[in-house]
Amino acid sequence: MQQSVRVLLATTALFFSCQTLANDGCNFKENEGGFMATCKQEQQEVILTGVIDGKKLVTELPPFKSGYQSYEVDTAAIAPLKAVSKPTQIVVIIGTWCPDCHRETPRFIKIMEAVNNPNISVKFIGVDRKKHDPEGLAAKYEFKRIPTFMVIQDGKEIGRIVERPTESLEKDLAKILG
DSSP: OHHHHHHHHHHHHHHHHHHHHHHTTTTOOTTOSOTTOOOOOOOOOOOOOEEEOHHHHHHHOHHHHHHHHHOOOOTTTTHHHHTOOSOEEEEEEEOTTOHHHHHHHHHHHHHHHHHOOTTEEEEEEEOOTTSOOTTOOGGGSOOSSSSEEEEEETTEEEEEEESSOSSOHHHHHHHHHO
16 A cells, blocks of 8 residues: 555656646646647757847847846946047957856946947957857957956957956946046
8 A cells, every 4th residue: 555655656746747847948838738748849049159239139039138128227327438538449258148148248238228428339249158259259359258348448458347247337337437
């Protein structure tokens, strides 16, 4: 009797765990597919390399889109960025596969939209998991981790933020440009 109860419990646990596995990752609707459901859908990762349009990141790629929509810019902290009068380029090296990039890149894009300073230009360079891009654009910059935000004036790097800001992107950029 005790053996039968153990077998019943094990079978029940197996049934429910398989049901959960069948439903997870395959986008089945509730009660669709059942115990023997199979999934032909493969999880495909989007890896963009080379020059990337930041606006497309936050409108077309879900990990970037959600971060962009939920982030609130610290408007007081961006005042120094709005006042930048010297031509400035910010080169951002990202991986569309990278969780840190999913977090920081949408925030940065939203900040730059709020800053709306014509003296600040932004260039996004996407790299693969080996941190390369086909055109070799990222190779021009010395970096090891992503995202890397490099602030350049007069052809010289004046500061960078690597992986995550010390305080916030707004405050760290203001310190670099202040």
